[in-house]
Amino acid sequence: MDTPKNTSSTLLERVRTHRLTTTFTLLATLSVGILAGSILTRNVSGKEQSEVNSTDAKPLVIPSPVALSNGFSQIVKQVGPAVVNINTEELPKPSSNKRRRGGQRLPQPSDPNGGGDDDSQQSPGDMQDFFNRFFGGGQGGDDSDGGAAGERRALGSGFIVDPRGYIITNNHVVDKADKIYVKLSTDPDGGPGDEGRPATVIGVDKDTDIAVIKIDTKEPLPTIKLGNSDGAQVGDWVLAIGSPFALSKTVTAGIISAKNRSIDEPSPNGVSQTQFQRFIQTDAAINPGNSGGPLVDMAGQVVGMNTAIYTQSMGSQGVGFAMPANIIASVYNMLIGPEHKVVRGSIGIQFQVAQSSAVNRVYGFSSGVIVGVVTPNGGAAKAGIQAGDVIVSIDGRNIKDGDDLVNDISARHVGSTVKLGYLRDGKQNTANVTIGDRAKTYADITGQPDDTSTPQETDAGEGKLGITVSAIPASLSSKVGIKGGVIVTNVRPGSFADEIGLGKGTIITAINRKPVTDETSYRAIVSTLKSKDDVVFVIQSPIQKNLNSYVGGTLP
Incomplete structure (x- = not known):
């Protein structure tokens, strides 16, 4: 009975011994294989490197800089130093604080300086709210004047037009600002607390959303020239320069998409209101922060000032608007004058902006303006103009429409006289009309104070x-x-x-x-x-x- 046990034990020992031997044999074989493979691979790699001939390969050479045919870079180098970054700070105010100069837009009457009929009055601030939505405050806070609001900061752009530090920007960039800072293109970016150079407001014109500010300087600053926006054509290349989303010195390119665009948000009754804002439309990318920056043509001259965009995303969608340079120059020249305000002429009438061609046929005229309302004590009233008269000429020149009448009258000096040709019951008549101050005429119509004059402080x-x-x-x-x-x-x-x-x-x-x-x-x-x-x-x-x-x- 013991013999089988001994045989079984011996067999088990043999199996164990052979298993260990087999295992060590396999490990040794694998090690030799890995070592041989490494040696062979190394030998092959070395052989390939030593046998490949690359003497015919030429080193890469960076070419000298060349001027591209579009010339964008040359224009940027020329005008870029004159474009500035503007950041503003609005301090918290109690809710009872009076609105000061540079606040919201007032509704405008529809006379030769207002544009529509008496029912087209826009609620106060509608147009300014439109701008604020995209530019004036998009970088921080809301537009509330409540006492609970903290400091509000906003960002915009501008451009230097006088080496002594005079800068043109949008009114909505500096509107409501208690502190305004300007950074030149040569100023370091800095960090918190390095806002830039303090600036003061020289004058603003809410009707065109244009403002002039100034910084002190000991040395002449680089400037940019204004071009003639009337010569700009649809399809011309243009560059927009500014600080979108706080990214200073940003340049975008596009073309002039259209001219003489009106972008008023309509009043609740659907009638457009603003009369003096006829924009250049461009597809150059314009974003929050670009506002107030220049739109430059291929001659390196400003043809417009970037002002607003149409968007559903708070970013560029290829529809931007710039105030034409010719309007900017006219407003600037008045704002730097002794009174620091824009004075526009008025004859004291209101009229309908658009009318059916049937109206023209029934009233017997092809071009002109039907008078809707005559303001009491205005120039037109004193000259005998009545509601229903059709104004067809100014100093012998036929007028096309209400815009033509507005542009002519508003550009004339207060106190001067103009000869109006008009139709009454189909008969031709003339009248000598004295030009009045539009702001005062408007105040008479609405019963609101003249917002262009400096308010008197109670303290x-x-x-x-x-x-x-x-x-x-x-x-x-x-x-x-x-x-x-x-x-x-x-x-x-x-x-x-x-x-x-x-x-x-x-x-x-x-x-x-x-x-x-x-x-x-x-x-x-x-x-x-x-x-x-x-x-x-x-x-x-x-x-x-x-x-x-x-x-x-x-x-x-």
């Missing part, structure tokens, strides 16, 4: 210093032992006064060494202050007699 320091003041209460005056001075009742956040630490409840007894005895003397002193002036206040402690302190700074 002279509110605009310059950012504070309102009042007389010191008798109880406080006796407590601190002073007979004169004023007390600060409100400080606007982010204003000059706020930045230098002039707080609410502060008692001011002198400014720049001139005594402040009451509100009248305070306003008289403040009215003489200018930008860049040093301003020092003598402050009386409200809790301790004869304790004065001095607070000052430099006006922005």
Whole structure:
């Protein structure tokens, strides 16, 4: 019974021994194979490298720069230094804060300076909201003036037209801005806190959405020339230069797609309103941040200023609009004048913008304008023009339509006289009409103040210093032992006064060494202050007699 057990044990030992031997044999064979393969591969690779002859291969050579036929790069080099980046800051304001100059657009009457009939009044701000949606504030915040809103920053572009620092941009780029900064193409990009050079507004024209701003400079700045936009043709190549989405020095190319485009958003009744905005349309890519930048032709001259886009995506879809250079030049020349505003002529009528050809046939004229409303005390009313008359000529020149009439009348000097030819009951008549100020005529029609004039401040320091003041209460005056001075009742956040630490409840007894005895003397002193002036206040402690302190700074 033991023999089988021994035989089985011996067999098992043999199997184990053979298995180990086989395993080691296989491992040794694989190792030899891998080693041989490596040696053979290395030998083959080395053989290939040594036997391939590449002496006939020529090294690559970078050619010298060449000027391409389109000349885009030369134009950019020529005009690029004159294109600037503009960023603005709007400080938080209380909801009761009055709207200041440069605010929303007012509705415009439909006279030779308004364009439609009396029912075509646009609600205030419709057109400005249209621009703001794409450009004026797209980089941060909403358009709310509520007290809960924080600082709002916006981005735009502009171009230098005078080496002394005068820059043209869009009104909606600087509209509502408390601080405006400009960066030249040569300025470093910098980081947070390096906004650029401070700029001041010289003048704005809301009707054309044009603004002129200025930066101080010790050296002449590079400029760009304005061309004649009347000579621009549909199909001409153009370049748009600006800072879309904060990407400065961006250039896009396209063609002039159309001219004399009106892009007004209609009022609730569907009638277009703005009269002085006839744009060049282009397919050059224009995006938020391009607004205010130049549209340049192949001669390196500005034919337009990029202003708005039609889009459903907040980006370019190939339909952009630029204000023509000829309009820009006319407005600029008025804004840099002594009054820093645009004055347009008016004869005081309203008319329908578009009318059926049947109207022309029934009333017996092929071109001209039917008077809808005559403004009382306006030039037309005083000359005997009546509703229903058809104006057909100006100083003997036949007019085509309402746009033709508007352009002619608005360009004339206030106080000058024009000879109008008109039809009444089919009979030809003439009248000498005195040109009036459109802004004043408009104010008479709407009952709203002339928005082109500088508003009078109820407190002279509110605009310059950012504070309102009042007389010191008798109880406080006796407590601190002073007979004169004023007390600060409100400080606007982010204003000059706020930045230098002039707080609410502060008692001011002198400014720049001139005594402040009451509100009248305070306003008289403040009215003489200018930008860049040093301003020092003598402050009386409200809790301790004869304790004065001095607070000052430099006006922005």
